Amino acid sequence: MTDERLPQLRASDADRERVAEILRDALAEGRLDMAEFDERFDATYRARTYGELELITADLPASAQAPAPLSLRKEPATGGAVTAWSERITEGAKGSTSGIAVMGGFERKGRWTIGRRFTAVCLMGGGELDLREANFAAGEVEISVWTLMGGVNVIVPPGVEVETRGLGIMGGFDSREDGVPGDPGAPRVIVSGLALMGGVGVERKLPKEEERRLKAERREEKRRLKQDRRERRELD
Incomplete structure (x- = not known):
């Protein structure tokens, strides 16, 4: 470096x-x-x-x-941090896998489990996925976002690695968190999909x-x- x-x-x-x-x-x-x-x-x-x-x-x-x-x-992070992440990655657990907003909204926040693959669809609506207190059904989860004149905001805690693979057409995919190394043992979040006249934001915040x-x-x-x-x- x-x-x-x-x-x-x-x-x-x-x-x-x-x-x-x-x-x-x-x-x-x-x-x-x-x-x-x-x-x-x-x-x-x-x-x-x-x-x-x-x-x-x-x-x-x-x-x-x-x-x-x-x-x-x-x-490098200490062993305690790795242990904390291992408790939040629950391999094979059944988690939430979708969120739909049509001229409305949806949110997932607090204590919840995100599935290995989560699909968010927003048509003239919005959604928020707050992962700061969430558990993860796998060490790597993918959030697939499809928006038309809508938007989705993804909030991740410090230590989680993020990769964005989405495309914005007359809209945007936020990739500012790309390249930030994650903690050892922490989950990895991939955000993909399409934003048409809409937007997908990714931000990193401390737990509330x-x-x-x-x-x-x-x-x-x-x-x-x-x-x-x-x-x-x-x-x-």
Whole structure:
């Protein structure tokens, strides 16, 4: 892998935490004011790649107390992650295999099992397949999407490899998640089909419980930093 491609690799939660720690140090040292800190802090947790994270701290020195510099090397997942995925891949299990929306909509979310092959058909309608908490009936599942003046959105959790093979005619197939390596033992999702005057989107999101936890942590961190700032001003 060449250096030019490294900034395009996906960042992990640990990478974002390292950048957030550098921002906290910069705020404490007076290098950032509160408004700048808030803007960069929010951008840190929205960042998806190493390149985006590097821009956030490009004008800040890494202090001696800051965590180790941002690493552009992707480390293999731990055995615990593999075990978690093995529990969610239920080979041979009977899962949901289709969703149809005609001038309406369908959704699959929460705890459910997606079959080895899932067919989605949307005619002037829409569908959503949320795989963040789903089980998989096979290590590789294929979602075949056929839309006419409609759309389907597929949500995958971090660690799942995605490949898109679809065609959009006066529409589009989202392939932004292609090429992102999956975790060892994680399922692979293939999205294929045809979008005619419609669209198929693929996006990667944290599980909802994890999203809520991180939002709560960010709110608490902002509250604590603002309180510390006020106390320092009062002492001055």
